Amino acid sequence: MTARVLKSEGSFIDDASSALMGDETIDRSRHAGDSKPSPALHVQLADIIREKIYGHEWGSNSKIPSEHELMVRFDLARGTVRRAISLLVDEGLLARRHGKGTFVAEPGISHAAGARPFSFAATLHEQGKDFVTRVADAWVTPASPDVARELEVAPGTDVMFLRRVRSVDGEPIMCQESWLNLSECPGLPDTDFTQEPLFDAVQRCSGRKIKYSHMHYCARIAGKEHGELLGCDEAAAVLLLEQTIRLVDKKVIEWSTTWFKPGQSVVTDAVQPD
Amino acid sequence: MTARVLKSEGSFIDDASSALMGDETIDRSRHAGDSKPSPALHVQLADIIREKIYGHEWGSNSKIPSEHELMVRFDLARGTVRRAISLLVDEGLLARRHGKGTFVAEPGISHAAGARPFSFAATLHEQGKDFVTRVADAWVTPASPDVARELEVAPGTDVMFLRRVRSVDGEPIMCQESWLNLSECPGLPDTDFTQEPLFDAVQRCSGRKIKYSHMHYCARIAGKEHGELLGCDEAAAVLLLEQTIRLVDKKVIEWSTTWFKPGQSVVTDAVQPD
DNA sequence: TCCAATTTGTACGTATGTATT
DNA sequence: CAATACATACGTACAAATTGG
Numbered sequence: 001m002t003a004r005v006l007k008s009e010g011s012f013i014d015d016a017s018s019a020l021m022g023d024e025t026i027d028r029s030r031h032a033g034d035s036k037p038s039p040a041l042h043v044q045l046a047d048i049i050r051e052k053i054y055g056h057e058w059g060s061n062s063k064i065p066s067e068h069e070l071m072v073r074f075d076l077a078r079g080t081v082r083r084a085i086s087l088l089v090d091e092g093l094l095a096r097r098h099g100k101g102t103f104v105a106e107p108g109i110s111h112a113a114g115a116r117p118f119s120f121a122a123t124l125h126e127q128g129k130d131f132v133t134r135v136a137d138a139w140v141t142p143a144s145p146d147v148a149r150e151l152e153v154a155p156g157t158d159v160m161f162l163r164r165v166r167s168v169d170g171e172p173i174m175c176q177e178s179w180l181n182l183s184e185c186p187g188l189p190d191t192d193f194t195q196e197p198l199f200d201a202v203q204r205c206s207g208r209k210i211k212y213s214h215m216h217y218c219a220r221i222a223g224k225e226h227g228e229l230l231g232c233d234e235a236a237a238v239l240l241l242e243q244t245i246r247l248v249d250k251k252v253i254e255w256s257t258t259w260f261k262p263g264q265s266v267v268t269d270a271v272q273p274d
Numbered sequence: 275m276t277a278r279v280l281k282s283e284g285s286f287i288d289d290a291s292s293a294l295m296g297d298e299t300i301d302r303s304r305h306a307g308d309s310k311p312s313p314a315l316h317v318q319l320a321d322i323i324r325e326k327i328y329g330h331e332w333g334s335n336s337k338i339p340s341e342h343e344l345m346v347r348f349d350l351a352r353g354t355v356r357r358a359i360s361l362l363v364d365e366g367l368l369a370r371r372h373g374k375g376t377f378v379a380e381p382g383i384s385h386a387a388g389a390r391p392f393s394f395a396a397t398l399h400e401q402g403k404d405f406v407t408r409v410a411d412a413w414v415t416p417a418s419p420d421v422a423r424e425l426e427v428a429p430g431t432d433v434m435f436l437r438r439v440r441s442v443d444g445e446p447i448m449c450q451e452s453w454l455n456l457s458e459c460p461g462l463p464d465t466d467f468t469q470e471p472l473f474d475a476v477q478r479c480s481g482r483k484i485k486y487s488h489m490h491y492c493a494r495i496a497g498k499e500h501g502e503l504l505g506c507d508e509a510a511a512v513l514l515l516e517q518t519i520r521l522v523d524k525k526v527i528e529w530s531t532t533w534f535k536p537g538q539s540v541v542t543d544a545v546q547p548d
Numbered sequence: 549t550c551c552a553a554t555t556t557g558t559a560c561g562t563a564t565g566t567a568t569t
Numbered sequence: 570c571a572a573t574a575c576a577t578a579c580g581t582a583c584a585a586a587t588t589g590g
Contacts, residue, residue: 040577040578047498059418066555077578078579079577079580082557096556097556098555098587099587100588107492146334211546212546215541217540218537220493221324223321223325223328235509237495238493239491239492239493240493241491260493268387268489271485271486271487272487
C-alpha cells in the first residue's frame with residue numbers, strides 16, 4: 001500500500017518513512033570510551049518523536065511510522081523502539097491501537113473557564129457529556145497554617161476537606177480537592193456530593209451566592225497518589241487549576257485545586273476592550 | 275487516621291522530624307524473592323515528600339527535614355536521600371540552599387491573563403519587572419496542514435515562525451513560539467523583536483487592532499529541546515498556554531504556544547454575572 | 549467466509565557495560 | 570580483584586487485532 005519513490009541515488013525508499021522522518025540521528029557513543037555518556041537509545045528516540053509532535057510536524061490523530069519502520073530508520077531493536085514509544089504513551093502524547101498502529105493522541109475534553117467561576121458540572125452539562133462523581137475522601141479537620149491563610153480563617157478552625165474524582169465514560173478525567181470554610185457554611189458535611197454539585201450545596205448552606213473567583217494555573221508531575229487517582233503515569237504532566245472562591249460579601253468559601261488528567265485542557269476566551 | 279493535631283507554630287521548627295513526618299514507611303521487598311517489585315527506594319521517598327507538599331502539609335518556603343534527619347527517619351543512606359531530593363528539585367518543588375537546608379520552592383512570577391489577550395510585555399511592565407527578550411529562532415516557511423488550519427490560510431501559504439525566550443534577572447522564564455499570518459501582516463519579518471513587542475508590530479504591520487483571543491491551557495513534559503531553552507530538567511512539567519489571536523475583523527493573525535518554566539503560573543479573575 | 553499482510557502485544561533468551569559489594 | 574546485581578540493547582518467536590482482497 002505504501003507508494004515508492006525513486007531517489008536520486010537510484011534506490012527505492014519507503015514513502016512513509018522518508019516523508020515523515022527528517023535527518024535525525026541516534027548517538028551510540030555510550031559504549032565507546034567517550035567522555036560524555038550519551039542518553040539511552042530509547043530516550044533519544046523519544047526525544048526525536050516528541051519534538052515532531054511539539055513542532056506540529058505530526059498532527060493530532062495522525063499515524064506515526066510503525067515500529068518496524070522506526071527499527072530500520074534508526075537501526076534499533078524493536079524492544080528499544082517500543083520502550084521509546086511507551087515513554088510517550090505514558091506522557092499522554094501517543095496512543096497505541098492494536099493491529100492499526102500508533103497515533104498522536106487526540107486532545108481530550110476542553111473545559112471552559114474564565115468567564116465565570118469554574119464549575120465542572122455546569123460546563124460538562126453544556127456539552128451534553130455524562131459524568132460520574134466519586135467522593136474519594138471527605139473529612140473535617142483543623143485548618144493548617146496554609147489552609148487557614150487561604151480561607152482567611154484562624155489556624156485551627158474546623159474546615160472540611162473534600163476530594164472528588166469525576167469520570168466520563170468510566171474514565172477518570174479530573175480530581176478536585178477542596179478546602180471548605182465551614183464557618184460560612186455549616187451543614188455542608190451532611191451533603192451527598194455524588195448527587196448535588198458543590199456550588200449548589202455551598203449556596204444552599206451559606207444562603208448566599210457565589211460571585212468571585214481567583215484562578216491560578218500551573219503544571220506539575222502527577223506523582224504516585226494522583227497518578228493512581230487519575231489512572232495515569234506517575235511521571236506524567238498534569239494541569240492544575242487552583243481556585244479561591246468568594247461569596248457576594250467577599251468571604252472565602254472554598255479553596256480548591258483541580259488536577260486535570262493529561263490530555264484534558266481548559267479554554268478561555270478574551271476580548272480586548274476598546 | 276486522617277485527623278491531625280495542630281501543634282503550635284514554633285514546634286514545627288523545634289521538633290522537625292516528629293512534627294513534620296507522619297507514619298510513612300519504605301518498602302524494601304526489592305531484594306527479597308517477592309512477587310511484586312517495589313519501586314526504587316529514592317523514588318518511594320520522593321513520593322512521600324511530594325505528597326507532603328501537594329497536601330499543603332509542608333507550606334511554601336518552609337524548611338524540610340535535613341538530609342540527616344531523613345536518613346535516620348527512614349533508615350536510608352545519604353546518597354539515596356539526596357537522590358530523592360534531586361528528583362523533586364528537578365521538578366521545581368524543592369530548592370536547596372547551601373549551608374541552610376532544603377526548602378519548599380516559592381512560586382515564581384504570576385502572569386495575569388484572561389481579562390484581555392495575553393501579552394507578556396504588558397503584564398510584566400505592570401509589575402515593574404525588567405526582562406530581556408531573545409529571538410531563538412525566526413524563519414518564513416510554507417504552512418503545514420496543522421498551522422494552516424489554525425491560521426485559517428491555505429496549506430503551503432508562507433507563514434512566519436518566531437521563537438522568543440523571555441528572561442527575568444538573567445533566568446529564562448518562558449518560551450513563546452508563534453506562527454504568524456503573513457497574508458494579513460506583510461513586512462513583519464523585518465521587525466526587531468528584541469525591541470518592539472510582537473503585539474505592537476502586528477498592529478503596526480496589519481493596520482488593525484488586536485481584539486479577540488482564544489486561550490487553551492494544558493500541561494506537558496518539557497522534553498530535551500524546551501528543557502534546554504528554559505534551563506529546566508527534561509522530565510519537568512511545564513505549563514502551556516496556546517493562543518489564537520484575531521484582529522477586529524476576526525482574521526487570525528497569530529497562533530502561539532507559550533511554555534512556562536516550572537514554578538511560573540498564570541492567574542485570572544472571574545466574576546459571576548448576576 | 550476465508551486468507552494473507554500488517555501491526556501491535558507479549559514472552560523469552562543472550563550479550564555487554566556499569567555499579568556495588 | 571572477583572562476584573553479584575542491574576540496566577541497556579539486540580534478537581527471536583508467537584499471539585492477537587485490523588484491514589483488504
